[in-house]
Amino acid sequence: MENEEQTLLEKMCSHHQKLWGSKRDNRTRRDRTQILVDAFAAQMGPMTSAYIDWQHDTKEDGLGKLFNHAEAAVVEDIENVYVVDLFSAYYSKVPIVEGDTYIASALVRQGLIPCAAYRSTVAITVRTLEVFRSLQLRCPRLGIQAFVRALCDIHGAAPRPYLTTQFSVAFDVYLAIRAKAHARVQTALGRDTPNWRLENACPACMYKLENETPIPLPFLATIDGNNSLKRFWRREREEFDAGGKAVPGASKERLDNRVAPGDYYLSREDVDKWSKEGLEDLMRGFVPDSEVEDEGEGGTERWQNMKEDATARAYGMYDETGIFPALCRHGFVLVVVDMIKSGELAKYGFAVTAHLVRVLGELGLGYDIGCKFGKMVRMHPALSKLAADNNLRALVGAFHGHAHNRRCQLSNLATYVSGMGLEDLEGCESYFSKSNALAATTRYATAFHRQQAITTYMKHTDTADAYQGLSLLLANKYRRALKIKASLPLLRQTMASMGVATRSVFEDWLEKEKTYLASLTKEPEHETLQMEYYQKLVNLHDHEERLNQMNGVETPFIPAPQDTTYAQAAAQTRRIETQRRHAGEVHTKTLAAVQDLEIRLGVGPRWVPGDKEWEDTAAMVTNRRYQRALDELEGLVVARMFELSKVNMSDTGYKLRKHIAKALQARSKGVKSALDTYNTAAAALSPPRTPLTWDQIVDYAFLADFDLLREGREDIREEPWAQPGGRLAMDQHFKLLRADEEIARLNLEIPRFVTYMADEEEFLIHHELRLCNEGNPTLAHQVWLQRRDRSRFNIQHLERLVKLSKEPGFTASLIRGISVNKDRHVPPPSPDDNDIEMPDVQAPEDAPIAPPHEEGGVDPDDDRGDVDVDAVADALEHILRITT
Known part of the structure; x- marks a missing residue:
């Protein structure tokens, strides 16, 4: 019986399926993340208000205690929630008090962040997420x-x-709440205008004071790309086209319209405007600057975006292939873009540069390939005018610059650029050494989570690393400049032994070196014209002979048309006439070229075989190939010797020595190729020249050893700027110039920083008072939290600067100045302000003090030494002038 019923049921199911078919569920659930995001977004306002209230209500105990609602509060409901804390997890009955719009906001008011948008049964404490x-x-x-x-x-x-x-959801909500709370504070402070953060990113760079002495290159920044922060692109399995070629599968990224908080990032759309495809219309009618100086290829012959195979792999595996940030010279992040399925394309540099120039104006921009990038900017149809109007100067960093050829270094290396100071423009490299640690947590993250992690980290490094170490950085830069200035007597002794009267001679030496290296890249114009004139005369002689020969050719007798040989004879006549006409045209053109060259060279009587000019130029043409090979080999070997001299200098660090050695090794292939070309040309001479071996080239350590220079156009072995002692003196001269410029720049940056600390402190205190007076103590507490985060470093900054002021040669001022930007200027306090009850406003000297070191312990970051406590107290009194 049971078997019959089972059989009947199966038949009925089969019949039903035939009639109606089976319903296929095509839902992918790719939108489930977006649904959760939208649900939380609708509650973000009340949740932010609840978070601000919770922070204010628990200010006495901080994160150490969860908030309990007031006894007078009306409890409308109770939610049984599983609470995850740092050291315990438990069920808790969370009251929903009157006034809470959502359960999520009610949980936040208790210091709990929900893991679901509606009716969350699990919540994580704020202190756990904050830890x-x-x-x-x-x-x-x-x-x-x-x-x-x-x-x-x-x-x-x-x-x-x-x-x-669950933890990831709660953490995203927590960060979003913090970002919203910060935005409210910025609005209350009047700091919500576009690009406000960028315009105020660095106190030392941007907080300008009245009556400052102008300096060249008033703002210095550096840009570079880094491919460590790549992100895998979630895709379906690869497919194969008709030809059997693998095609990347379709994306299976979940929908998520969230963007990273803050304004660190430029959008992909803004970056793509600078791609090649976006410039086609701009190129029409654009006339590039014809006066762009060619300074050689620098290091760009060894710089490539990504090879084709690497690009193909990156396109299939990664969406974002790295970041391209810009930093000021003190390490504050200015702006960043994502590199998308590519390496360091020019569009990333263009987009960042355009944004910085529009917002900040005149600046010097360091880049690994600043020499090539500067020319690209000047040739760009949209960026060239903007860069020229704002005096943009593209430069090469001091470290990467030594991988460029010597001719490029003389024009773009920071050591030889006026106004640069001692800045090396290599801040991106040290920043990447820290930010690369993010790769472990962002490689497989979503696009939003990756950007959220990067921007959160950048904001942290700005406030907790760059700002905390700003005074130490300024002090170290000042001490380094003073140390270099102390070497001036030694330079004067060297100059006296060399017979050099004034330091201006070193400037002439640099120009001579630059002119010499430039002369090796092309033949002298006069020699080129002479050889061209000689070749045209030879051609003219040949064409005259050809024309005379054609004029002497008799045309065949043409018989009567009815003759059978008429067509053949007529064709031969036309052929001879055509050849005669062609010979005349070629002769005329050659004669015109000869006459033009005679005018340009100022030739009197036309050269003829046997003349001295004819014979000398004929020998020059014969040796032309040899001379070209000699020029190329000479330029490479001389540049190699100059760079070897840099390796042997006492102030060259280990890493820079290795970097230069690696660059020399890469250029050795070019030297070997030039050596082979030279030996081939030398063997073709009559008599042949002695070939040169690679071992001989490698053994040349000084120009005096390079006997081949005797055969060059200009023997520089006896030039003072080519001698080892002369080069050391010239290098020291330019270091001293840069040290003077560095001190001039630091004498502006230190007063700016001192004034900023005082103005920022008074500004935030003023708004705390104002918000309390307006009946908004919770937002005033947020302002206090922001002030605490910055002012906790002020004592440390003042200790370092006071200690620096005692150094011999210190000429900066620690007196508070008046800023050009009046946004932080506050009106004098009114008598009524003293009657306002403040929510525990602390001045920096009242901030929590770090625990003392145990006796015998060493703090690696402690640079205070013997600091005069009275001097620090005086600095606090005269600089900060804080009223509590």
Whole structure:
């Protein structure tokens, strides 16, 4: 019976399927992330208000205690929520008090961040999320999964995959709430205008004071690309086309319209405007600057974006292939763009440069290939005018510049550029050494989470690293400049022994070296014209003989048309006439060219075989190939010797020595190729010249050893600027010039920084008072939190600057100045302000003090030494003038 019923059921199911078919579920659930995002976005306003209230209500205990609602509050409901804390996890009955619009905002008001948008049954405490945020910013390699598993170990629970997802959702909500709260503070302070952060990124660079002495290149920045922060592109399995070629599968990224907080990033759309495809219309009618000086290819012959095979792999594997940031000379991040499926394309540099120039105006921009990039900017139809109007100067960093050829270094290396000071323009490299740690947690993240991690880290490095170390950086730069200036007596002794009267001679030496190296890149114009004139005369002689020969040819007798040989004879006649006409035209053109060259060379009687000019130029033409090979080999070997002299200088560090050695090794291939060409040309001479071996080239350490220069156009072995002692003296001269410029720049930056600390402190205190007076103590507390984050370093800054002021040769001022920008200027306090009850406003001297070091302990960051406490107190009194 049961079997019959089972059979009947199967038949009915089969019949039903035939009639109606099976419904296919085509939903992909790719929008589930977007649905969650939209749900939280609708509640973000109340959640932010609840978070601000919670921070204010728990200000006495901070993160150490969760908030309990007031006894007078009306409890409308109670939610049973599983609370995850640092050292415990438990169920808690969370009251929903009157006034809470959403359950999520009610949880936030209790210091809990929900893991779901509606009716969340799991919440994570703010202090747990804040501990993770702080740890990850200090150790970017720490990921959510590792932290969640650590919590599981502490709580004695087994790790589950969904726990990481819950924590990730709560962490995203927490960061979004913090970003919204920060935006409210910025609005209350009047700092929500476009590009406000960029215009105020660095106090030392941008907080200009009245009556400052103008300096060249008033703002210095550096740009570079880094491919460590790549992100895998989530795609379906690869497919194959009709030809059997693998085609990347379709994207399976989940929908997510969130963007990274803040304005660090330029959008992809803004960057793509500078691509080749976007410039086609601009190129029409554009006339580039014809006066762009050719300074050689520098190091660009060894710089490539990405090879084709690498580009193909990157296109299939990665969406974002790295970042391209811009930093000021003190390490503050100005702006950043993502590199998309490519290496360092020119459009990234164009987009960043255009944005910086529009917002900041005149600047010097350091780049690994600044020599080539500068020419590209000057030839750009949209960027050239903007760059010229704002005096943009593209430069090469001091480290990477030594991989460029010597001719490029003389024009673009920071050492030889007036106004640069001692800035090396290599800040991106040190920044990448820290930011590369983010790669472990961003390689497989979503596009939003990757950008969120990068911008959060950049904001942290600006406030906690770059700002915290600003005074130490300024002090170290000042001491380095003073140390270089102390070498002036030694330079004077060297000049006296060399018979050099004034230091201006070194400037002449630099120009002579530049002129000499430039002369080796092309033949002298006069010699070129002479050889061209000789060749035209030879051609003219040949064409005259040909024309005379054709004029002497008799045309055949043409018989009567009815004759059978008429057609053949007529064709032969036409052929002879055509050849005669062609010979005449060629002779006329050659004669015109000869006459033109005679005018340009100022030739009197026309040269004829046997004349001295004819014989000398004939020998010059014979040796032309040899001379070209000699010029190329000479230029490469001389540049190699100059760079070897840099390796042997005492102030050259180990890394720079290795960098120069690597560049020399890469250029050795070019020297070998030039050597082969030279030996081939030397063997073709009569008599043949002695070939040169690679071992001889390698053994040349000084120009005096380079006997081949005797045969060059100009023997520079006896030139003073080519001698080892002369080059050391010339290098020291330019270091002293840059040291003077560095001190002049620091004498502007230090007062700016001192004034900024005082103005910022008074400005924030003023707005705390104002917000309290307006009945908004919760937002006033947020302003206090922002002030605390900055002012906690002020004592340390003042200690360093006061210690620096005691150095011999210090000429900067620690007196508070008056800023050009009046945004931070506040009106004098009114008597009514004293009656306002402040929410625990602390001055920097009242801030929490770090625990003392144990006796015998050493703090590697402590540079205070013997600091005069009274001097620091006086500095606080005269600089900050804080009123509490």
